[in-house]
Amino acid sequence: xxxxxxxxxAVHVCAVLANHPESDVTSDYxxxxxxxxxxxxxxxxxxxxxxxxxxxxxxSGGGYRLAKAAARxxxxxxxxxxxxxxxxxxxxxxxxxxxxxxxxxxxxxxxxIARAEAARMSELGKVSLADVMEKLPV
Amino acid sequence: xxxxxxxxxAVHVCAVLANHPESDVTSDYxxxxxxxxxxxxxxxxxxxxxxxxxxxxxxSGGGYRLAKAAARxxxxxxxxxxxxxxxxxxxxxxxxxxxxxxxxxxxxxxxxIARAEAARMSELGKVSLADVMEKLPV
DNA sequence: CTATTCGTAACAAATTGAGTTACGAAAGGA
DNA sequence: TCCTTTCGTAACTCAATTTGTTACGAATAG
Numbered sequence: 001x002x003x004x005x006x007x008x009x010a011v012h013v014c015a016v017l018a019n020h021p022e023s024d025v026t027s028d029y030x031x032x033x034x035x036x037x038x039x040x041x042x043x044x045x046x047x048x049x050x051x052x053x054x055x056x057x058x059x060s061g062g063g064y065r066l067a068k069a070a071a072r073x074x075x076x077x078x079x080x081x082x083x084x085x086x087x088x089x090x091x092x093x094x095x096x097x098x099x100x101x102x103x104x105x106x107x108x109x110x111x112x113i114a115r116a117e118a119a120r121m122s123e124l125g126k127v128s129l130a131d132v133m134e135k136l137p138v
Numbered sequence: 139x140x141x142x143x144x145x146x147x148a149v150h151v152c153a154v155l156a157n158h159p160e161s162d163v164t165s166d167y168x169x170x171x172x173x174x175x176x177x178x179x180x181x182x183x184x185x186x187x188x189x190x191x192x193x194x195x196x197x198s199g200g201g202y203r204l205a206k207a208a209a210r211x212x213x214x215x216x217x218x219x220x221x222x223x224x225x226x227x228x229x230x231x232x233x234x235x236x237x238x239x240x241x242x243x244x245x246x247x248x249x250x251i252a253r254a255e256a257a258r259m260s261e262l263g264k265v266s267l268a269d270v271m272e273k274l275p276v
Numbered sequence: 277c278t279a280t281t282c283g284t285a286a287c288a289a290a291t292t293g294a295g296t297t298a299c300g301a302a303a304g305g306a
Numbered sequence: 307t308c309c310t311t312t313c314g315t316a317a318c319t320c321a322a323t324t325t326g327t328t329a330c331g332a333a334t335a336g
Contacts, residue, residue, distance in 0.1 A: 004324080005229040011247050015239050026281065033237040036229065037326050042282065059334025060280040075250055091143040091174065091294085099171040101153050101274060108273045109149050112213055112265045120258040127250045135246045136239060142293080164312065175295050180313065197303025198311040229325090 006082045009034060010044050011132065014078060017054060018070040018133050024063030044082060051081035070133055076125035088113040147172060148182050148220040149213060149270065155192060156208040156271050162201030182220060189219035208271055214263035226251040 016030050027038040027045065034041065045064050048054045055067045066073065088110050095102035154168050165176040165183065172179065183202050186192045193205045204211065226248050233240035 005227050006324090008226055008228050008247050008251070012233070012239065012243055015243055016237075019239055024281095028281085033234045033240045034229065035231045035234050035240075038282095039284085039327070040325065042284085043325095046283075056282065057334080058280090058282045058332070060278095061335060062281050062333085064282090075254075088146055089143050090146050091172065093173045093294095095150070096171045096173050099154075101150065101157055102171045102173075104274045105150055105153055105270070108270055109146050112262065112270070113146070116213075116258045116261040119261040120254045123254040123257040124250065132243070132246055132250070136242045144293085162312095166312085176312095177296070177315085178294065180315085181294095184314075194313065195303080196301070196311090196313045198309095199304065200302085200312050202313090 004083070006044065006047075007079050009036075009040075010048060010078050010082045011075060011129075013041060013044055014048070014053070014066070014070075014073065014129055015132055015136070017064055017066050018129050021066070021070075024057055024061065024065050026063040030064070047082045048078070051077065053077060053081055066129075069130070071128050071130040073129040074125045075127045075129075075132075076121045078129075079121065079124055088117075142221070144182065144185075144220045145217050147174075147178075148186060148216050149267075151179060151182055152186070152191070152204070152208075152211065152216060152267055153270055153274070155202055155204050156267050159204070159208075162195055162199065162203050164201040168202070185220045186216070189215065191215060191219060204267075207268070209266050209268040211267040212263050213265045213267075213270075214259045216267075217259065217262055 012034055013030055016033050017025055027041045030045075031038040031041045045054055045056065049056055049064075049067075052067055053073055054064050056062070056064050090106060090109075095106075097103055150172055151168055154171050155163055165179045168183075169176040169179045183192055183194065187194055187202075187205075190205055191211055192202050194200070194202050228244060228247075233244075235241055
């Protein structure tokens with residue numbers, strides 16, 4: 001796979017859980033909806049659980065469910081849960097210390113990117129999981 | 139390297155060109171500022187040239203220069219030039235057609251992501267290369 | 277006690293980005 | 307004309323990442 005599918009997959013996972021509000025859903029079931037391996041789903045759900053978005057129960061009859069109402073989970077929270085948050089992607093190479101541009105540009109770029117990322121997250125924050133479910137003909 | 143450094147590197151490249159408005163700059167020179175290989179820089183500059191942001195000249199005395207004034211180049215244009223624009227990253231796996239969530243969720247997610255990406259680009263569009271240069275102590 | 281299910285480690289396969297080498301094409305100067 | 311410089315681009319290697327897979331221990335219900 002080329003790019004990071006974690007965010008889109010995580011939204012899909014959450015939607016499946018939101019569609020079964022009364023019962024726990026197994027990773028096998030979610031995996032069959034995504035047509036992937038249960039372990040891939042459990043890894044995603046581990047991130048979502050750490051962020052407090054889902055709860056899990058082990059053992060027979062166990063599985064996953066949303067930890068809050070779908071209306072109180074937004075796409076920004078899901079993105080924050082499953083995306084890297086290591087700041088902007090600079091080359092790991094040390095830039096040339098004798099070049100005045102190279103010496104000073106990183107924080108300038110980082111600030112602009114941080115603002116853009118904040119705008120993206122703000123937009124994702126306007127869409128709740130309940131909004132997503134409403135648009136599905138289910 | 140872990141994540142995509144193309145955008146941050148491209149801004150750095152453009153800043154170096156903006157710092158030499160009167161002359162062509164060789165890929166060797168830019169590469170030494172970024173502490174990387176000239177071919178890596180030329181690949182970046184090829185994308186920027188295709189977007190009409192820089193111009194190149196071959197041969198002795200040749201090199202690269204900005205194709206417009208730094209005030210008329212913004213970070214959104216640089217990002218658009220060097221980033222993939224294949225839309226949101228879905229898993230290449232076909233999702234389960236018997237699951238109503240899986241059957242219908244992709245366009246809903248895609249629309250939300252498109253709006254978020256537009257917000258990010260709008261924010262990047264507010265920062266011109268000239269703004270970046272002003273913040274550098276050069 | 278057994279079956280189920282999560283949690284997680286370990287590993288293979290595929291993909292990607294960066295770096296590198298190489299070489300042809302273009303352009304200027306002697 | 308010939309040589310040097312420099313871009314344009316293809317081909318390759320290397321390292322890192324993601325996904326998929328197997329495996330197994332821990333927890334839980336019946």
